Amino acid sequence: MTKKIFDPFNISDNNFEQCVKCTICTVYCPVMPVNPEFPGPKQSGPDGERLRLKDPGFFDESLKLCLNCKRCEVACPHDVKIGDIIQSARIKYSENKPKVRDMILANTDIVGTLASSLAPIVNTAVALKPVRKMMDSVLKIDHHRMFPKYSGQRFETWYRKNAKKTQGNFKKHVSYFHGCYVNYNFPQLGKDLIKIMNAAGYGVHLLNKEKCCGVALISNGLVNQATKQAKHNVKAFTESIVEKQMPVISTSSTCIFTIRDEYPHLLGVKNDEIREESELATRFLFRLIDSGELELVFKKDYKKRIAYHTPCHMEKLGWSLYSTQLIKMIPGVDFVQLDSQCCGIAGTFGFKKENYKSAQGIGQPLFNQINDTKVDFVATDCETCKWQIEMSTPSKVENPISILAEAIDVEATMKFWNK
Ligand code: SF4
Ligand code: SF4
Structure with a gap:
């Protein structure tokens, strides 16, 4: 409870003062129409921040209902960082401890490593109704939810065996942040990325032991672990971008968004040196085409x-x-x-x-x-x-x-x- 003391010098890092109370953000919040328990972006964000800075006792656990989708931020005409304000408040004031369920869902690297080594058993088990009912009653993971299948071979393993040795043949190079989904669930997406980048004349390299971007750790309240992983990833990105002059591309919009924006805004992990050279593969390719450096030729029979x-x-x-x-x-x-x-x-x-x-x-x-x-x-x-x-x-x-x-x-x- 020591953190709940009014500190007149504890000014918010976020820009709640820019809010003019127009309520536009409330129209764009996808949670408000379906869940009346959520106070909405204006009340949870800038309005609530004013009160929380005076007395953190005003913090309300219903802020956990915010999806952190940032649609309110896109809509706000005054560029108030509403989603950041809400998530920062959760990080600062929430006294809810992550449950076992939250740790399982958030630790994608650990769960992915275990599950992919037993992929046929895990995939069969989580598709069975009795197993899903058991997870529902014990872990509170809803029994309707279908799990993505795990791959028996991780993308990193496939890359080392099949792609690594040929990537040096290209004149230009990028690093690839593949993320947990490609590594443990769907290596084919990573293979497709290598096919496209090689066709475009770029060798594709893996980072020095990337870790999960941490988005699920942040949303489940495991902020210390997320910060540790963020620092590790920023170091790996810096080695690639600053030392080797190789930009980093990704095929996951959420991973790259987290690394570019959530690391500095929510975790306080600086990424100034790497932010601009960290982007989505489609943006990288589009810019090559736009600058005349690349022309993609397509099959005539693709319809x-x-x-x-x-x-x-x-x-x-x-x-x-x-x-x-x-x-x-x-x-x-x-x-x-x-x-x-x-x-x-x-x-x-x-x-x-x-x-x-x-x-x-x-x-x-x-x-x-x-x-x-x-x-x-x-x-x-x-x-x-x-x-x-x-x-x-x-x-x-x-x-x-x-x-x-x-x-x-x-x-x-x-x-x-x-x-
Ligand atoms: S849209 Fe922006 S300015 Fe308007 S109420 Fe929401 S946060 Fe305030
Ligand atoms: S970030 Fe939160 S408050 Fe903003 S629109 Fe999404 S769910 Fe609503």
């Missing part, structure tokens, strides 16, 4: 109708344009832009029994739109959006990099820079 879903963190980054423009460059694509709205899963939020109903309620307008839009599949840059959409609609979901990898004519593209 698909594809709808793009904008993940919340892509909306905040303002980067969905890069992914959608790349997809639209494929001549055989009939492109559909879905309305930008939250899918509801918010990382580990939608796995929790107490949040499941809200998560599905938030995502329902998106699911309805996907169901009404007859497409071959949905494209998105976030793996948890993919899990949520695939669980809640009949549509399959692909990362834009996998779409490009399937549509590209590798030999014709390589001729462009090999001339």
